[in-house]
Amino acid sequence: MKLILITFVTGVFFATLQMSYFFSLQTLLTSTILSYFSLVLCWLIGAIVGLRFFKFMDEKIILTLSIAAYYFFLIMLFFNKFNTILLPVYLILITMSSIYAGYFFPFQSKFFKKINYLFLIENNGFVLGILSAYILFMFYGIGFLIFSPGVIFSILFMIKSLRKW
């Protein structure tokens, strides 16, 4: 049960984080296509880094880095609204955030007897994350960007810290 929950909530976390980056860039930097594709590319590159070096990483550090990079990005963006000169810094932070997205799958794979269920459960969480992120952003705007990733991260961290059940 815990394994399924962790996998599902991780999917929600990835979607929330990804959509928060996207909406932050769109609202506080620029809506141009370049920022969107930069985000997609950096997210993918970060995940590839996570996959490549997962053996040398510590889960809690990578997960914390993921959320810390996001809030550092958000604070920088708040203080430098619509300033595209800082885009390269933002892209590095996005890449740092998504390392966990690569790390997660090989790390978690050893716990699943049937590997397709790892992808299935994570992806279902991702779908829920996208749906909720879109709707919550429409209703709460920047409020969503400030609170949601932190809340989902806390839930995930809490579940991971629980003893087996």
Add this chain to the structure above:
Amino acid sequence: MVFIFKFSKIFHLSADRAILFLAGCNSILLQYLLLKELPASIFPTEITVLLTLTSYFLGFSVGYFLAGKLSLGKIKLIIIFLFPVHTFVIYVIRVLALLFFRIAGLWLILSFFTSLFIFCSFYSIFLPLFLLKVNRKKIQGFVSTFYKTELIGSVFGSLLILLSQPLVPYSIYFIYVLIFYLLILFLLKNKVILPILIIILIVLLLIFPYLNKTTLELFYTKSYEEHLNLIDSIYSPYNRIDVLEDEKNHRYLFLDGIFYFGTKDLEDFNLYLAEIPLYVKKNVSDVLIIGGGTLSSAFHASKYVSNITVVELDPGVILTASNHFKEFNHLDKIADKINIVVDDGKHYLMNSNRKFDVIIVDVPYPWNIQTTLLYTADFYGIVKTKLKENGIFVTHLSGNLHENEIDTKIPKRIVKSVSKIFLNYIVYSFENLRPGFIIASDDFKVSRDMIYNAVNKLGIRAKASILEKEEIGKITNSSSPITFFNLDVVFTESMLAIK
């Protein structure tokens, strides 16, 4: 055939990893094609985009589930059924849209989006399928290697989209089909298939103009109940842009399947939006138009001022307007008066040192987040900082503010957003056009008489209705402004459009 397999060996790729690379690449290209075609075929709102993304990713879940149930042999059989669907992907979406045209609301959503699983599940099957075959003890290493290969494919796909933008229209569609065929080759490893696929691809290229024209004309003719001929169609970075012509040679511009410009009404719209404020303001030297990529509002403004800056997000709209709408924008006559900047309006304003006498915001209705951000009090606050002394701001209200109108919710909220930022404002509308307009300023007060005078001098025959600040206050009293913290209008407008 041998060459293709040898090519994969150069990169030390097994057939499995080559398939994963191609699947990763095409899943990104498919997402792009779906986001271009689906909203344009239904209604281009944020909810449609959200539903497209949801069904796209749910399709992945279907694929992950099926991976545990299907063998590679069965997948090879399924390809026979999937082959036409993926080969004609954009036409299939359009035909589906036509089939579901009369179904409304939830049924439309369920029918249309469930059918999408056919497209999306295919590419997600391979990763878990190959991983289910490997030694359990080495699973972590295999997950790392295989998933990495798929993600590198996705990076490649993203780069293809980015780089192919300025190329031939619909080039991404052909790249998608080509990669799908390569995937089939690696999957089936059959020498006979290669020449067949090459022939099909060539035929597809040859019949593309006909199929594209036929399906788009069918869609627009059914949607607008008038026979329309396709003149041009492109994928811009933001929209699918279509130019069509009716039997009287009237041209229409459609962005994502929605009427954007070309009718007499819309010509009046630009007259009311650009000329009335400029006539009222007088002695104008610098005008900024945000949006208005057809450049028709710039033409109207050019009658009063010789220094116009147009900021448009989508270069495709400007290109199309320059090529097909010269009779409206008279670009050849006004070229020396206008400076076109391709940028996001709010980004441009915040990074420009210039100030303007008049700022006109001419963006589409608030059906998606990107556009709605330009209807917020936060954005109007940025606009205010870029106005010269006595400068004025003008925008349309996406509807009519008058109380006898059926739906005044959005106009009320737009006006409330403006009223939160500016001290003086006035709303005017005309009987022949749905949206009303608002002129706002801190230090320049526009009166009812000034607008009536402009209407008379410009020879506008349609009856005008004008609301001054006190009257507006009574109507918008209970409304809340649109802000970066509250963009719920996107949701309500999108749901209304789907209904």
